[in-house]
Amino acid sequence: MYTQSFSVSDQDDAKSTGQTASLVAVPKEASASEQALQAQFDARIDADGRVEPREWMPEAYRKTLVRQISQHAHSEIVGMLPEGNWISRAPSLKRKAILIAKVQDEGGHGLYLYSAAETLGTSRDQMLDALHTGKAKYSSIFNYPTLNWADVGVVGWLVDGAAIMNQIPLCRCSYGPYARAMVRVCKEESFHQRQGYEALLVMMQGTAEQKAMVQDAVNRWWWKCLAMFGPPDADSPNSAQGMRWGIKRISNDDLRQKFVDATVPQAKVLGVTLPDPDLKWNEERQAHDYGQIDWDEFWATVNGNGPCNKERLGARVKAWNDGAWVREAALAHAQKQQARQLKEAA
Amino acid sequence: MSTPALKEWPLWEVFVRSKQGLEHKHCGSLHASDAQHALQMARDVYTRRQEGVSIWVVPSATISASEPNDKGEFFEPASDKVYRHPTFYVIPDEVGHM
Numbered sequence: 001m002y003t004q005s006f007s008v009s010d011q012d013d014a015k016s017t018g019q020t021a022s023l024v025a026v027p028k029e030a031s032a033s034e035q036a037l038q039a040q041f042d043a044r045i046d047a048d049g050r051v052e053p054r055e056w057m058p059e060a061y062r063k064t065l066v067r068q069i070s071q072h073a074h075s076e077i078v079g080m081l082p083e084g085n086w087i088s089r090a091p092s093l094k095r096k097a098i099l100i101a102k103v104q105d106e107g108g109h110g111l112y113l114y115s116a117a118e119t120l121g122t123s124r125d126q127m128l129d130a131l132h133t134g135k136a137k138y139s140s141i142f143n144y145p146t147l148n149w150a151d152v153g154v155v156g157w158l159v160d161g162a163a164i165m166n167q168i169p170l171c172r173c174s175y176g177p178y179a180r181a182m183v184r185v186c187k188e189e190s191f192h193q194r195q196g197y198e199a200l201l202v203m204m205q206g207t208a209e210q211k212a213m214v215q216d217a218v219n220r221w222w223w224k225c226l227a228m229f230g231p232p233d234a235d236s237p238n239s240a241q242g243m244r245w246g247i248k249r250i251s252n253d254d255l256r257q258k259f260v261d262a263t264v265p266q267a268k269v270l271g272v273t274l275p276d277p278d279l280k281w282n283e284e285r286q287a288h289d290y291g292q293i294d295w296d297e298f299w300a301t302v303n304g305n306g307p308c309n310k311e312r313l314g315a316r317v318k319a320w321n322d323g324a325w326v327r328e329a330a331l332a333h334a335q336k337q338q339a340r341q342l343k344e345a346a
Numbered sequence: 347m348s349t350p351a352l353k354e355w356p357l358w359e360v361f362v363r364s365k366q367g368l369e370h371k372h373c374g375s376l377h378a379s380d381a382q383h384a385l386q387m388a389r390d391v392y393t394r395r396q397e398g399v400s401i402w403v404v405p406s407a408t409i410s411a412s413e414p415n416d417k418g419e420f421f422e423p424a425s426d427k428v429y430r431h432p433t434f435y436v437i438p439d440e441v442g443h444m
Contacts, residue, residue, distance in 0.1 A: 055414040104394065111391050115375040118357070124377060125354050181374070188395070330379035331355060337380060 010067055010136050045246050050176045053119035061245055062120050064238075065175050068247065069117040070127045074138035076110035077131075078312050082146040083155060091149060098195050099152065105192065109185045116177040132317050140298065141228050143306030150203060150210075150217035156196015158218070158225045158263070164189050165259045166229065174246030197266065204271050211271075218267070219275040226290070227298040229256040235295075260288045357406040358384040360391075362398035370402050378403075 030038070037056045044051065051057055080103050087103065090096035114124055130136035141159055146152060167189065170182040203210045230236060230252040242248030250258075260279075267274050278291035300306065355377040361370035373392050378384035384403040392398065412420055428434050437444055 052414065054411070101394075104390075108391050108394060111376060112374055115357075118375070123354065184373075327355065327379075330383060331353075334380035334383070 010071070010130065045174055045244075048246065049174070050179070051174055052176045060241075061247075064242065064245070065178065065247065066117055066120050066122050068242075069113055069120075069178055069181075070122070070130065071137050071139075073110045073113035073117060073127065074131045074136055075142065076106050076113060078138045078142045078316060080106045080110075081312055081315055082142055082144075082308075083152060085146055086149065086152045089149070090152075095199065102156070102192050102195065105188050109181075109188070112181040112184055113178075116175075116181040119177045128320065132313070132320060134304070134313060137302065139228065140301040140306060141224055142312060143301050143308045144221070144224055145308055147220075148213055148217070150200065150213040151221070153196045153199035153203065153214070154217040154221045156192050156194075157200060157266070158196075158221050159228070160189060160192040160196060161263065161266075162225045162228045162259050164193060165255050165262070169249035169255075172246075172249055178247075197270070200270055200272075214270075215272050218272045222275050223293060226256055226260070227293050227295070229253075229259065231295060231298075257287055260290055264288055355379045355383075358388070358403045359406050359409060360384075360388040361402040361404070362388075362392055363400040364397055365399055370400065373397075375406060 038058060041051070041057060041061075051061075083099060083106075084103050087096060087099050090099050114127060117127060118124060127136070131138070146155060164186065167182055167186050171179055171186055173179040173182065200214050203214050233239060233251045233253045236252055239248060239251060243251070264274065264279070276291045278289060280289055281287075282289045301309070304310075356379075357375055358378055358381075359375050360373055362373050363370045376384065376387050376391055378387045381403060385401055388401045388403055389398075393401070424430075
């Protein structure tokens with residue numbers, strides 16, 4: 001699951017380029033052959049065609065994709081942490097099995113995406129290094145804690161629900177490997193949202209305390225989920241470029257609106273209130289109006305000052321370091337087997 | 347593949363046969379230390395919902411691919427041979443399906 005792409009630069013990006021890519025990515029001094037390649041590329045994008053690995057593409061397109069796909073992959077991997085936290089405390093064996101399957105899916109999604117990014121010429125180690133050193137961003141939603149079991153349900157319903165809104169248009173992304181990975185991810189993601197919503201439905205049939213837990217979790221997650229779609233269109237200078245390239249298909253604000261409109265009736269069925277006094281149906285727009293999102297809080301979290309940033313990154317780095325001996329041993333074993341086979345063949 | 351200084355597990359391309367009677371289809375790639383390991387990883391990464399009955403893994407480095415930027419010339423010779431398609435031939439309607 002992931003959003004906020006194109007709105008958030010990785011740390012080194014911001015430093016090295018610090019500017020918005022222009023619509024024409026080829027600099028003026030580009031050779032005639034490069035201009036021809038650029039023209040071919042533009043024509044393909046305009047015709048809603050797909051770009052495949054090893055084909056010519058503007059450097060800025062490649063860089064943008066590497067950033068977005070790797071951020072997306074990191075989000076899947078870091079996203080395993082807030083829910084993994086509840087596997088040992090799930091209220092029943094059934095819920096535990098479901099949660100394990102979901103967390104395993106998130107790991108799988110990260111792997112599909114890392115391999116899609118690798119087709120652009122970056123290595124797995126480079127991407128992981130960027131994550132572990134704090135240079136690469138991941139979805140800021142995972143920097144909030146999952147305080148109780150209702151949070152696990154709400155993460156499935158709202159966080160994965162928001163992610164699905166964002167990911168469905170990515171299935172039509174102009175870069176083939178990313179689009180194909182997203183088709184696979186979206187097929188699996190639907191279960192994530194449904195299991196969360198169903199877990200909440202069960203709680204809402206329980207005691208007054210259980211109902212209050214659900215409402216409390218919704219209150220804590222709602223605004224953060226709205227922020228997941230990234231800053232308003234007016235403050236997302238990179239969005240236009242992403243749209244031009246066919247990477248981004250629907251704007252942040254439009255996706256956010258779709259999410260609000262889809263969620264309101266679900267909340268009603270569930271029997272919870274969404275914590276926004278300004279939330280109401282607008283007959284003229286045929287859509288819901290909603291209140292102001294706290295963007296200062298969003299940026300504080302993106303920039304490393306959310307409640308769990310340090311804990312999440314620390315857990316990732318620890319897992320990577322603790323697993324080093326396994327990676328080395330597997331490689332040593334493979335090399336030994338290979339050497340033995342060569343010797344036997346000789 | 348045989349680079350000794352390799353720190354990353356090598357990359358493998360994964361092909362899955364979704365059911366008996368269908369071909370293996372490329373579905374992605376993954377890192378694994380050797381072929382056996384790659385098969386186990388492929389099972390966990392690409393067939394968590396009974397998507398496959400058979401898996402092939404191939405070291406990515408051993409795949410030779412046509413050059414994407416030459417695809418015009420490479421595939422060009424076939425494009426002017428329309429007589430290879432059945433629709434090139436006009437058959438009287440009364441013949442019916444042929």
